[in-house]
Amino acid sequence: MIFNTGAALLDAIVLAVVSGETEGTYGYKITQDVQMAITISESTLYPVLRRLLKDKCLEVYDREFGGRNRRYYKITSKGSAQLNLYAGEWRNYSEKISKIFEGVGQ
C-alpha cells in the first residue's frame, strides 16, 4: 500500500483483530491477521500490544498449549469502546475520501 498507516489506525486494526476472537488470541496469529490488511514487519506488533495493554484496552492471560504456556490477548470493555470510536471515525473518514474519488478512473 502506498498510503501510510498511522499509530491510531494500527491500534484500531489490532483491536478489531483481537475482538474477533472471544477466547482471545496470541501474538503470532495477531500478526498474521493484521498482515492480511496491511504490511507490517514481525517486530512491529509487540510495542503496539504493549501500548494497548498499558492503556487497558487489552488484557492478557496464559493458557497451556502444546506443553507450554501461551500468552493470550483479549479485548477489554474499554478496548471495545475505543474500537467502536475508531470504527465510527474510520467510516466517516473513508466515506468522505471515497466521495471525492467518485468517478475517478472509471
Next chain:
Amino acid sequence: MNKLEFMKQLEYLLQDIAEEDKKDAIQYYYDYFEDAGEENESSIIQELGSPERIAAIIRADLDSLLEEGGEFSESGYSDDRYKEPKQSLSEYTQVAPTKPQGEKKDTGKNKSLYKILLIVAAVICIPAILNIFNRGARLVLSLIVSVILLFLFLGISTFAVFISGIGLFVAGIVVVFSDLLMGILFIGIGICLLGIGFLLLALSIWFYKTLVPAIVRSVKRFCTSMNQKLRTKGGEVE
C-alpha cells in the same frame, strides 16, 4: 543464527531492564517462534533483524519513545531510529582495533570542539545557576528554621504562659492584702494567662500528637518513593 541463539542473545541484551518487562518481551518472542513453527524460523529471524534491533525497540518502548515517529508504508513499518545497527554484538565486544586512524582523529576533533563549546556555555551559565542555587538554598534554609522555631515555640510559650499566669496569680494574692485594686488586677491577669495557657496546651497536644507524626510520615513516604524512582531510573539507564 537459530531461534535459540536469537532468544539467548535477546535475553542477554535485556538483562538490565526491569524483570517484569524482560519476562514479557521474552515470552512474546518465544511464543512467536513456537507458534510460527520451525519451517518459518529462518524467515522470521531474517525479518526481525538482529537481536540488537529487537532489544533497541523494546528499550525505546520502555522509555516511551515509540509514541510518535515511525510510519507504515508499502515496505511495512519503518522508523529511522530502528534501522539495523551497523555494528553487531561481536563487534561491540571487541575494542575495535580495526578502526581506521583517520576516523578516530575526526571524532577526536569533534570531541574537543564539543569541549570548548561546553566550557563557553559553562562560563556563561554558572553565575546564573549559582544565583538560582543560592536563592533556593536560602529559601529552603529559612523554611527549615521557621519550622524548627514553630516546634520549639509552641512548647516553650505554653510553658511560659502557664508559669507567668501562676506567678501573677500568687503575687496578686500576696499584694491583695496591702493594695486591694492592684491585687485584684494581678489575680485577674493571672487567671487570664492560665486560660490562654490551657488553650495553648490543647493546641500543642494536637500539634505534637497529630500534626507532627503526619508530617514525619509524609516526609518518609516522599523519601521512599523518591528512592524507588531513582532506583528504577538507574536500572533503566544502566
